[in-house]
Amino acid sequence: MASEGNTNPALDPDMDSPIKAGLELAQFGAGCFWGVELAFQRVEGVVKTEVGYSQGHLHDPNYKLVCTGSTNHVEVVRLQFDPTLCPYANLLSLFWSRHDPTTLNRQRGDVGTQYRSGIYYYNEAQARLARESMEAKQMELKEKIVTEILPAKRFYRAEEYHQQYLEKGGGQGSKQSAAKGCNDPIRCYG
Numbered sequence: 001m002a003s004e005g006n007t008n009p010a011l012d013p014d015m016d017s018p019i020k021a022g023l024e025l026a027q028f029g030a031g032c033f034w035g036v037e038l039a040f041q042r043v044e045g046v047v048k049t050e051v052g053y054s055q056g057h058l059h060d061p062n063y064k065l066v067c068t069g070s071t072n073h074v075e076v077v078r079l080q081f082d083p084t085l086c087p088y089a090n091l092l093s094l095f096w097s098r099h100d101p102t103t104l105n106r107q108r109g110d111v112g113t114q115y116r117s118g119i120y121y122y123n124e125a126q127a128r129l130a131r132e133s134m135e136a137k138q139m140e141l142k143e144k145i146v147t148e149i150l151p152a153k154r155f156y157r158a159e160e161y162h163q164q165y166l167e168k169g170g171g172q173g174s175k176q177s178a179a180k181g182c183n184d185p186i187r188c189y190g
Contacts, residue, residue: 031107045086
């Protein structure tokens, strides 16, 4: 249901709940969602990951539409985590390490608004930690960080073939480990 005065459900907050009490949601955009998802799958305390689209203006988008750049969606990883095992600050550290937050609408060869850098928070504590972590990261970099920090909007789960894509073998059939604590290099391929 769209919020009061808003008839576009894509602009609503993400009102989904974690699968069980004690877990929290987090949402990150850091380029192509395949490699980012695998990195978060490997984190102790992350109990579920899913990739999808958020922050856009089109209700119920799909990959083909998002790739046109006309929907303003971001490819995101939404995860459920146990903050007693994995504090949100740990997730932020991984987020910053997985991409270049100084490139606008691109990560390496992937170009488009769907590849922008973003932290999409579910509560004010996450928002505060995100801002603090960005300030700390900026002190390490010469270039200006372009990461957006915004409330999490409605999450649209991506097509099933995108879910755990690299763990399942990706386009080349070479499965990559999602085991907790795995440090194998992540190879991202279509």
